[in-house]
Amino acid sequence: MVEEKSDRKKTNTIIFDASKKEPFNINEGYKILHRRLKNSWKVGANRDAIRQEILRTCDVFVLAGPRMKLQDSEIEALKEFVSGGGRLLVMLGDGGEKRFQTNVNTVLEEYGIMVNSDAVVRNVYHKYFHPKEAFINNGVLNRALLECAGKRVDSAQDKRNSQGLSLVYPYGATLNVSKSSVALLGTGTACFPLQRPICALNQRQNSGRIVVLGSCHMLSDLYIDKEENNKIQDIIFQLLTREDIKLNQIDAQDPDITDYTTVPDIGYLADRPFGCLEESEELPSDYMKLFELNLFKLDNVTLPAVLESYEELEIKHEPLGLIRPHFESPFPPLTPAVFPPQFRALKDPGLELFDLDEEFSSQMERLAQLTNKCTDEDLEYFILEAGEILGVFQNSSVKRQATAVLDHIFTQVCEFKKLNQD
Structure with missing residues (x-):
């Protein structure tokens, strides 16, 4: 940790950014989250470019899945905001920067966190229908989160502390977390990639904090009340707003995560076959060995039985004769073209047409x-x-x-x- 003093004044305000075509905002998608936060905080939205004048008016600034690139001035403003004691919450989704067409990792890399361009999927058909709606029941990587959620962890339960919270992680990506940051939540053992962080924290003593969550759908109205996602939401904003929360240093230094290994996309590679040189077989000296005679030869074993069947059926053994076809005429016989005589007579009266x-x-x-x-x-x-x-x-x-x-x-x-x- 780096000790820095902050003279930042508390404004008791949380601002959600809405200038980068975010999929959710406080008026659509985050209504339940907005209703819960405004009980203790002033909640607002920013629809202009991110500037220092806007960041000075809030304690917590939220980037909920930006789908536009940040300008250089905006990146510098966010870094100054964090270094000056501000709190930043960044959320993205599956596909990472490539799918969202943003450069938010430029801000996060300085703090040892990066959102990967992948997706977390459930490799077991439980408990939700879509594979990307990943149900995680052993994803807590720091036991201090259980205390924030109101669950006491005894020493005898240290080995089972990850079983304390269950959550649904929809349409999210994994994170890369370095030693300067702390992994808070992971994918567990029933999701792929296995044991990879999905939520991380970077904090400096008496200074700013950054919390990164790999899914902006997790706190949306559709998923915030499923499983214990509401407790995860409380924990995240407690980490951003409270000063008295201390993480478990043992879990922070040695989290239960595995190395990030990539696997080939077999479906994509199968559509792109490539040629290779192979050693050819030696040609035999007798070229007749190259022909497969067993596939095309005629078998005369049954010929005697066929000849004997002529006598049994009383049929002459002679070549087949030609059967002349008989075609039935589709038209009747022709009649001579004889026209009847035309007698002088009055024409038929012109009658009206009736329906x-x-x-x-x-x-x-x-x-x-x-x-x-x-x-x-x-x-x-x-x-x-x-x-x-x-x-x-x-x-x-x-x-x-x-x-x-x-x-x-x-x-x-x-x-x-x-x-x-x-």
Whole structure:
């Protein structure tokens, strides 16, 4: 640790950055987190470029998955903010800088932390459906986190302290943590990569702190109440805001993590075959050995049995004859082209064309055809045609208007009901 004194004044304010196209903010995605923090802190959002004037107004500054690159002036402002006693929380996601198209590692590398461009997956189908929704139940790397969560760890339980908290780590990446920083959480033994840090802390005595979490989805509204993620959220902000939390030095110096080893992408390599030189076989002196005769030779073992079958079936042993095909003509026989005589006579009378379906259909069928043919815009046409079908216009007193048709039909219905009442 480096001892540095800080004259920074407490503002009791937490600011979430929203200037780098972050996937979540306090108004969308982090509503539950915002509601919990504002009980004790002033919570705000920054939509402008990161400057010293903005950083001086807060105690904790949060970068929740920036998807744009930080400018050089912004990087220097963040470094001065941390060196001056400020607290910085950085969260990213699976794929790291490559997927988020950011350069946040430029800020973190100075403090011994780097977010890898990988993903944490669950290699056992438990407990969530998506492989990247990794369920970790043995991921605590420093037993001081259990005390922050309100769980006491006795000396007899030191070997089992990692079983104290269970969490779901969705769509997250692993971290590289050097000796100058402390790994807080790991992937455990049931996720891949095995035993790699996912949350780390860099602190200086009486100075600033940086907490890096490899998943910005972990504190979102969808996952913050699953498992014990809410306790992880409390621990992270306690580390950022409280001065009296001390980590276990034994766990800090020798965390239970493994080396970061990469494995080849077999699926990608399989799509890119490459040629190689091989030593050819010596050619035999007898070229006939190069032919595989067993695959193409004719076997005459069954020939005697075939010849004997002619006598048993009483069939002549002679070459097959040609069977002449018989084609059936698809057309009838031809008839001579004889034209009948044309006699002088009157032509057929020119009759009007009638729609037989319309003429011989009942009123109900014609009304049904009219209903299927008309739409909502054809209401007036429908009423007039229905009046024509029902014979309304046979009465000369009815005008050829839709309102007149409705009035006439309504009058007839009322008269009909009067007759039925009698």
